[in-house]
Structure formats: C-alpha cells, structure tokens
Amino acid sequence: MTEIISAIEKIAIEIYEAIKTKDTGKVESQNASGDVQVKLDVISDEIVEKYLLNVSSVREIISEEKEKPITKNSGKYLVAYDPLDGSSLIDVDLSVGSIFGIYENDYKGSDIKAAVYVVYGPRVEMVIARDVVEMFRLNEKTHEFYFVKELKLKEKGKILAPGGTQKNWYPFHKEMIDNFFKEGYRLRYSGGMVPDLHQILNKEGGLFAYPATTDKEKGKLRKLFEVFPFAYVYKKAGGEAVDGYRDLLSLDYENYHDTTPCFFGSKEEIRKVLNTYKENK
Ligand SMILES: O=P(O)(O)OC[C@H]1O[C@](O)(COP(=O)(O)O)[C@@H](O)[C@@H]1O
Ligand SMILES: [Mg+2]
Ligand SMILES: [Mg+2]
Numbered sequence: 001m002t003e004i005i006s007a008i009e010k011i012a013i014e015i016y017e018a019i020k021t022k023d024t025g026k027v028e029s030q031n032a033s034g035d036v037q038v039k040l041d042v043i044s045d046e047i048v049e050k051y052l053l054n055v056s057s058v059r060e061i062i063s064e065e066k067e068k069p070i071t072k073n074s075g076k077y078l079v080a081y082d083p084l085d086g087s088s089l090i091d092v093d094l095s096v097g098s099i100f101g102i103y104e105n106d107y108k109g110s111d112i113k114a115a116v117y118v119v120y121g122p123r124v125e126m127v128i129a130r131d132v133v134e135m136f137r138l139n140e141k142t143h144e145f146y147f148v149k150e151l152k153l154k155e156k157g158k159i160l161a162p163g164g165t166q167k168n169w170y171p172f173h174k175e176m177i178d179n180f181f182k183e184g185y186r187l188r189y190s191g192g193m194v195p196d197l198h199q200i201l202n203k204e205g206g207l208f209a210y211p212a213t214t215d216k217e218k219g220k221l222r223k224l225f226e227v228f229p230f231a232y233v234y235k236k237a238g239g240e241a242v243d244g245y246r247d248l249l250s251l252d253y254e255n256y257h258d259t260t261p262c263f264f265g266s267k268e269e270i271r272k273v274l275n276t277y278k279e280n281k
Pocket of ligand 2 (some may be wrong): 064082084085193226
C-alpha cells in the first residue's frame with residue numbers, strides 16, 4: 001500500500017504541473033460515461049497510468065476516463081481512479097481533484113481497502129484514508145508532502161453542498177434541503193466534488209448531496225471512481241455515506257461506470273436524509 005501512496009504523490013505533483021502549464025481546451029473524444037473530455041482529463045489519465053502500472057502490488061487499474069481496466073498478471077490491489085475530477089472548473093480557475101479507490105478482489109463497496117484524494121487548489125493537499133483519515137500538504141519547494149492533521153467529523157455540522165439540477169429535484173428532497181437552510185446551514189457548493197467534500201471534512205461536519213433527480217434516476221457520480229472512495233473516507237472520519245436508503249459501501253455494481261445517488265456527511269445530517277427518504281419511499 002505504501003508504494004501506491006508514494007506513486008500517488010508523484011502523480012499529484014505531475015498533474016498539478018500539467019494544470020498550471022497545459023491547455024485547458026476540450027478534445028473531440030468522450031469518456032466512457034459520455035462526458036466531453038478536456039485535454040487535461042486525458043493528460044492526467046496518462047500520468048496516473050504511467051506510475052500505477054509500475055507499482056508491483058497493483059494488479060489492475062481502471063479509469064473513469066476509460067471503458068475497461070488494464071490488467072497485469074500479478075499484484076494484490078485493484079485501483080479505480082478519477083484522474084481529474086471537476087475538470088470543467090479548471091478554465092474558471094476553481095479547485096479540482098484526483099480520486100483513488102484501492103480495492104482487493106473486486107470493485108464492490110465492501111472490497112475497498114483504502115482511499116486517497118488530492119485537491120489542486122491554492123495549495124495541493126492529499127488525504128489518505130486507511131484506519132484513520134490523514135491530511136498532508138505539498139511543500140512546493142522540496143516537492144514533499146508533510147503531515148498536517150487527522151480529519152474527523154463531529155456529530156453535526158453547519159454547511160451544506162446540495163448538488164444536482166434543482167428543477168429536477170424530487171419535491172421531498174427539495175423540502176429536506178430547504179429545511180436544512182431554515183435551520184441555518186450555509187451553502188457551500190462549487191461543483192467540484194473533491195473540494196466540496198474536502199471543505200466539509202476540514203470544517204468537521206455538514207452534508208454533501210448528489211441525489212436521484214427526475215432526469216438522472218441513478219444520480220451522476222460514479223460508484224467505483226468517486227462514490228465508494230469518498231464513502232470510505234467519510235466513514236473512517238466518523239461520518240456516514242448513504243444512497244438515501246443504504247450504506248454506500250454495501251452496494252454492488254453491474255457495470256464499471258455505474259452511478260448512484262449519494263449523500264456524505266455527519267451522522268446527524270445523514271440520519272435526517274435516511275428518515276426523509278424512508279418516509280417518501
Ligand atoms: O455540475 P453538477 O451537476 O452540479 O455536477 C457537479 C459534479 O460533477 C462533477 O464535476 C463530476 O466530475 P467529473 O469532472 O469527474 O466528471 C463532480 O466533481 C461534481 O460534484
Ligand atoms: Mg469525477
Ligand atoms: Mg473526472
């Protein structure tokens with residue numbers, strides 16, 4: 001596992017360099033989810049592949065940007081990754097990220113054994129979730145990551161990241177979100193999953209929601225590359241992560257690019273989500 005983490009450190013430094021220097025334009029191609037790709041999606045994916053395929057303990061990798069996995073004939077771990085999450089935000093200079101789920105045997109929620117994400121913002125920060133959740137920061141002079149703090153969620157927070165197109169929210173979901181705001185929660189949503197979830201962890205509580213909507217019954221965020229890794233991080237940080245009804249890490253998948261509605265947050269906020277969804281099943 002440590003050789004995977006040191007590979008991700010090198011990946012983060014190289015992607016950060018690419019973000020600062022490369023063209024943010026779009027390419028003709030689309031990824032496996034049908035998203036239009038920006039050049040940096042492709043460049044970032046190539047950087048991840050270059051390093052991860054050279055790690056002896058990695059047997060297989062699969063990218064959000066590719067249809068199928070790349071398999072070697074030895075190694076213990078499977079890595080599912082989003083090389084550049086929120087890439088459409090780069091040309092407005094907002095923070096973006098990379099997400100890595102480290103699995104054994106398969107890519108079900110219960111197969112995930114660790115998760116790592118990187119935030120490319122005013123600083124570069126890396127969060128590693130194993131038994132606990134630890135945050136590191138890049139020293140841009142020495143090119144080394146140094147430990148900053150452990151990330152823990154309190155029972156309840158004060159900020160809310162309500163994703164999805166609001167005109168397509170189910171009425172009961174809209175009422176639940178409105179009630180949080182009536183309780184005084186502050187809106188904190190950038191459209192970048194990584195910085196939005198990183199903010200809640202650093203503020204020690206709150207709720208991120210990307211629900212089922214009338215136009216996207218299964219939500220938008222991808223199980224293997226985005227949802228299971230962050231579910232692992234939030235649960236290890238003392239929070240919860242559900243699809244509205246079930247623990248996200250209890251979910252299986254059918255296709256590599258399956259999406260799911262997802263809620264990540266402090267225990268109290270997730271209890272409210274579960275109660276609301278149960279009443280409106
Ligand atoms: O623009 P929307 O519908 O709110 O969706 C925002 C979500 O989509 C994403 O940008 C999808 O990420 P990708 O850039 O990897 O496709 C997430 O980062 C973010 O949480
Ligand atoms: Mg993504
Ligand atoms: Mg992406």
